[in-house]
Amino acid sequence: MTTLLIKNAQLVVHHDKLIQQDVLIQDTQIKAIGDELKLEADRVLDAKGALLTPGLIDVHVHFREPGFEYKETIATGSRAAARGGFTTVAAMPNLDPVPATVDTLQAVQSRNAQDGVIHIEQYAAISDGLTSPEVDDIKALAAAGAVAFTNDGKGVQTAATMLQAMKLAVAVDKPIVTHLEDESLMAGGVMNLGQRSVELGLPGIDSLAESTQLARDLVMAQATGVRYHVAHLSTKESVALVRIAKQLGVRVSAEVSPHHLLLDETDIDGDNALFKMNPPLRAPQDRAAVIAGLLDGTIDMVATDHAPHATAEKERSFLGAAFGITGIETSFQLLYTHLVRPGIATLEQLLTWMIVKPAEVFQLKAPTVIEVGGQADLALFDLETAHTITAEEFVSKGVNTPFIGATIYGQTVTTIVDGQVVYEA
Known part of the structure; x- marks a missing residue:
């Protein structure tokens, strides 16, 4: 003892x-x-x-192992999470191999338990390779301990695939977590389609790539009754759609990343790929909308989308660099500094967004209060x-x-x- x-x-x-x-x-x-x-x-x-707080919870991290250990490992990622004050995270399935079967899921879970210094919940993929139109065996993966299902990094392009996934997820009461990206509207974009992309001469991503897929999914979420969670929501239209869906009784929840709360396209200081992320930094009015959505409860929580890359993958133009930003070591600190200290939000609200709501929405065993x-x-x-x-x-x-x-x-x-x-x- x-x-x-x-x-x-x-x-x-x-x-x-x-x-x-x-x-x-x-x-x-x-x-x-x-x-x-x-x-x-x-x-x-x-x-x-x-x-002193209960440990923070992040439902959206990329620990890159197996397959991309040169970017991050479970050991380095979990220690980085601990440095940020996080004690529970949920790790995304964009790995190699993708955890799309019970065997591949259990292999990642075993590594998480062996190498992680914090509690690591593991997502399973909606479909093999994050792109297959055939939905995985969601019932078996849920029984094996998958925290939720997502094809993060790829939008589910086919409505029939998403509908089938939702129906299977309802049966096991697990969330479907969506990366909203209609590839037919991406047009090879590397940043938000707007004034700054024109100024920099870089191809832009239309915000409709996010909001149109969200509208499609919300209609199906209402029809199926699935627990539907929106990852890294970033546009004013998406905030409005989630707000309406909640009023209609859809079981929808949403997260926003620290960078979409604190930065917008006007902060991009040239062709600097440290500002390249997906979804991209949007217009100032989008940033204002996600802050308002978080404050009024439309958006439930903050999640970092911690996406580490090798230095060489970011030391290049927007055109050739990887999408993503690392964030788990600085998220509480940045939000406390820029939201709580100026009085935009309270400390209690910040802890609700980073502890209480993630545990509640994802039905985690993590503590949300300090009690005997x-x-x-x-x-x-x-x-x-x-x-x-x-x-x-x-x-x-x-x-x-x-x-x-x-x-x-x-x-x-x-x-x-x-x-x-x-x-x-």
Whole structure:
């Protein structure tokens, strides 16, 4: 039996009030919470007034293994997540081989458990190779522990494929998670079709590639009753469609990525592929719409879409570079700095978007409150000290982010998984 006593931590109570408390952890559980606990412990950790929260949850990460270990591995990705304050993530299936059968899924799950320092849930593919029109054996994959089903990175191009997937997912009560991309409307684009693409002379992606596929799917989601989750929503039309669908009783949820909340196409400082991501950075009015959608509950949660790449894959023009941005080590910090500190959102709202809603929508076992008897998955954040992001500090193999050089608050001090310290600053 091991014990860890956290002293002088700040816990959030309702309406952003912070109270200083001590927390005693015994093995994997929280055993006591109180004011100035006078208890013996194997280790005493002085939080020095840092914020203590349940571990953050990210339902959209790319850990790249198997198949693309030069970009990231389960070991580096999970340690990067721990550095960001995350204790549970859901990993996407764009791997090689794609987890489209029970055997391939279980092989990835085994690696996740062996090499991960946090809890890693695993997505299975909707269809083989993320492109086949034939839907996988969703019943068997769900029984094997798939958290949800997605062809992330590829839009499901055929309505019949999506409808069949939805019908099978309803039967096992698992979410279908959609990457919205009508390939017939992509036109080889590398950034948002708009004023900035014209200025830079680069081919643009019409925002209709996202919203038209969403409209199609929402009609089928209503017909089937599936739990339908929209990944990395990015346009004002998509926000409006999800808002209407919720009013109609469709079981739809949505996520937004930190970069779509904090950046738009006007921030792109030339032909700089650190700003190349999919979906692309949209127009200022789209950014305003996703912020409004998050604040009014149309969008349920924040998810990073952590997409690490090798440096050489991003050190080139928009035309030849890979799509994607790394984000799991900086997401809470950037959102705390740019949404909470200026008063756009409350700390309680941010924790709801990054802990409570992901657990609720995906029916995860991860703790969403700090309570006696609860699982000891916790994170400590320093809200007071300014920090400048540098490329050298990343634990992830990927340093492909335009936020290097930004000044932030909320650096992770310590991350604890099942009562064990897995990250310390």
